[in-house]
Amino acid sequence: MSCDSAPVGFVGCGRLGLAIAYVLVRAGIPVCLGSRDGGAKATACAQKLGSLARGGSYSTVVQSCHVLFVCLANPGQSDPVCAFLDAHREALSGKGKIIIDPTNPYSYAQLPPPQPHQSALTYHAAYLGDPSTHWATAYKSIMWTSIEQYRSACVMHGTGTHARWYHVA
Numbered sequence: 001m002s003c004d005s006a007p008v009g010f011v012g013c014g015r016l017g018l019a020i021a022y023v024l025v026r027a028g029i030p031v032c033l034g035s036r037d038g039g040a041k042a043t044a045c046a047q048k049l050g051s052l053a054r055g056g057s058y059s060t061v062v063q064s065c066h067v068l069f070v071c072l073a074n075p076g077q078s079d080p081v082c083a084f085l086d087a088h089r090e091a092l093s094g095k096g097k098i099i100i101d102p103t104n105p106y107s108y109a110q111l112p113p114p115q116p117h118q119s120a121l122t123y124h125a126a127y128l129g130d131p132s133t134h135w136a137t138a139y140k141s142i143m144w145t146s147i148e149q150y151r152s153a154c155v156m157h158g159t160g161t162h163a164r165w166y167h168v169a
Ligand SMILES: NC(=O)c1ccc[n+]([C@@H]2O[C@H](COP(=O)([O-])OP(=O)(O)OC[C@H]3O[C@@H](n4cnc5c(N)ncnc54)[C@H](OP(=O)(O)O)[C@@H]3O)[C@@H](O)[C@H]2O)c1
Pocket: 011, 012, 013, 014, 015, 016, 017, 034, 035, 036, 037, 041, 071, 072, 073, 074, 076, 080, 102, 103, 104, 105, 139, 140, 141, 142, 143, 144, 145
């Protein structure tokens, strides 16, 4: 299996991304993991998840996957999600991708929240500014350690006519 055959991609192999990826793989959904080191960490993580998981760079995930979970860390001096969007703006734009943004960048960040106050989802959607991209959020307020205990989980993605529910059991 290559990343091209995985509809769901993960940008960032941290606690949350790996926990959600584990749930999807267990439900039989192929995933492609991406790590900022060019894919070495993602490939190692994918091997632990089994045959439905592959690893690669963030570019590989962006190019291969239609649905992207952006699971990047809380910001320090800058917002990693904005840095990711800047680095992959051209590859993301005009493709009609679905980006699922579970980040909570203003909880204990060193950055002041943007004014006027916006959710991370609204802020990042405006930051990309691509009308073809559909944004959604999921798993935002559940601790990563609880996710792998899910017997059943719903992941909502998309907006309007593109809205769908994945039921993961
Ligand atoms: N942890 C939870 O239970 C939980 C629950 C709901 C929502 N959230 C939110 O989900 C987001 C991710 O949380 P997490 O616990 O998974 O975070 P994390 O484990 O600390 O980091 C996630 C990934 O962010 C990337 N990263 C780390 N430091 C970075 C930096 N300085 N610059 C750029 N990228 C960096 C890394 O990607 P690579 O793997 O590519 O190196 C890392 O694996 C946060 O916004 C958090 O608030 C977390």
